[in-house]
Amino acid sequence: MSLQKLDIYHVRNLQQASLYPSAKINLIYGSNASGKSSLLEAIHLLGRANSFRSTTVKNVIHFAHKDLIVSGKVHFTNGHVSTLGIQHDGKQLQIRIDEETRRSRSELAYALPLQLIHPKSYQLLDAGPQLRREFMDWGIFNQHTDFLNHWRQFKKALSQRNALLKIRRLKELNVWNHELQQYGTIVANYRKQYLSELMPFFLTIVQQFLDLENLELKLIQGWDEESLLLDKLVEDQEKDLRYGFTHSGPHRADFQLLTQSRKAKDFVSRGQLKLLLLSLKLAQVEHLIKNGFQSGCVLIDDAVAELDFSSRSKLLEFLATMDVQVFMTATEQNEFGDLANIGEYKMFHVKHGDILEV
Numbered sequence: 001m002s003l004q005k006l007d008i009y010h011v012r013n014l015q016q017a018s019l020y021p022s023a024k025i026n027l028i029y030g031s032n033a034s035g036k037s038s039l040l041e042a043i044h045l046l047g048r049a050n051s052f053r054s055t056t057v058k059n060v061i062h063f064a065h066k067d068l069i070v071s072g073k074v075h076f077t078n079g080h081v082s083t084l085g086i087q088h089d090g091k092q093l094q095i096r097i098d099e100e101t102r103r104s105r106s107e108l109a110y111a112l113p114l115q116l117i118h119p120k121s122y123q124l125l126d127a128g129p130q131l132r133r134e135f136m137d138w139g140i141f142n143q144h145t146d147f148l149n150h151w152r153q154f155k156k157a158l159s160q161r162n163a164l165l166k167i168r169r170l171k172e173l174n175v176w177n178h179e180l181q182q183y184g185t186i187v188a189n190y191r192k193q194y195l196s197e198l199m200p201f202f203l204t205i206v207q208q209f210l211d212l213e214n215l216e217l218k219l220i221q222g223w224d225e226e227s228l229l230l231d232k233l234v235e236d237q238e239k240d241l242r243y244g245f246t247h248s249g250p251h252r253a254d255f256q257l258l259t260q261s262r263k264a265k266d267f268v269s270r271g272q273l274k275l276l277l278l279s280l281k282l283a284q285v286e287h288l289i290k291n292g293f294q295s296g297c298v299l300i301d302d303a304v305a306e307l308d309f310s311s312r313s314k315l316l317e318f319l320a321t322m323d324v325q326v327f328m329t330a331t332e333q334n335e336f337g338d339l340a341n342i343g344e345y346k347m348f349h350v351k352h353g354d355i356l357e358v
């Protein structure tokens with residue numbers, strides 16, 4: 001699918017803007033504080049009903065106004081055209097799809113699937129394991145509708161067990177150990193399967209940019225691979241009681257990106273780390289599309305800074321081969337890389353909150 005038309009009212013410094021994006025690649029440039037990230041934020045609001053920069057949408061509304069509106073026409077691959085709209089008055093969110101008010105944000109996400117890559121995304125490989133668990137789980141949620149249910153059951157079992165540990169109710173622990181064993185193993189198996197499915201997509205993409213040998217995505221499932229989770233829970237019981245929480249399980253999971261059996265993040269350069277991250281995120285999108293899911297928009301904000309001209313050009317060329325609509329920002333027109341081989345694209349200049357097609 002692609003966004004054919006976008007109308008923005010009162011999103012940060014964008015008072016009013018309309019654009020007709022290319023179905024393929026859209027390059028957005030402008031000075032600092034011109035409104036480039038705000039444009040991507042508007043698209044993000046339309047697809048997810050939240051901002052990637054502020055925890056509340058209230059902050060996104062233009063200072064001089066009481067509400068913001070973003071609407072868009074989405075063209076699906078089967079020819080169907082849908083109108084999406086969101087309005088936020090600082091307190092309440094209204095979602096409209098094809099002129100009808102909808103309650104659920106997930107309907108928006110289905111109509112406009114988004115992948116966002118921005119400077120914070122680079123923490124994925126550097127920061128603690130929580131982000132990496134979310135990365136895996138996002139990919140699985142999108143592919144398997146039943147995963148959410150299993151994941152919730154696992155979370156429930158975990159919090160029940162932790163509560164019992166704190167008040168030392170040993171008799172009831174056994175029930176929750178079994179629940180944790182059942183759902184924890186399902187969650188771990190999903191993650192294992194996901195990483196192995198993602199791997200070939202990741203390798204194909206990363207090979208376009210980098211020459212790193214023996215790359216591997218290795219799941220750390222959260223407990224000793226050789227044992228059953230149940231046995232581990234029983235074995236850990238003394239320790240768990242002492243500290244008041246469960247030491248082993250999928251909530252301790254992580255994955256490592258290895259090159260020649262060493263953690264890539266400890267050896268590669270910053271530019272290489274960025275390209276690894278970009279490849280992982282794009283692999284996630286490719287994996288979904290190749291599994292028959294609706295293609296969507298890839299939003300890339302400030303993400304090519306620090307990449308050399310050749311890497312930027314390769315990135316653009318690769319994006320052009322993907323079945324996605326791309327919105328990408330930079331401060332200068334010549335920062336995107338070589339545009340000679342990318343086929344259809346549009347360039348937009350953002351200036352003091354105005355968006356002009358170049």
Ligand SMILES: Nc1ncnc2c1ncn2[C@@H]1O[C@H](COP(=O)(O)OP(=O)(O)OP(=O)(O)O)[C@@H](O)[C@H]1O
Pocket residue numbers: 011012013030031032033034035036037038039059060061062063064302331
């Ligand atoms: N609620 C708001 N109302 C009006 N203006 C706002 C609001 N929030 C932020 N701004 C301003 O909007 C302007 C555009 O910000 P934005 O982050 O979109 O710029 P940018 O083009 O991405 O810049 P950079 O190149 O530095 O990333 C900034 O001057 C910012 O201070």
Ligand SMILES: [Mg+2]
Pocket residue numbers: 036037038301302
């Ligand atoms: Mg910005």
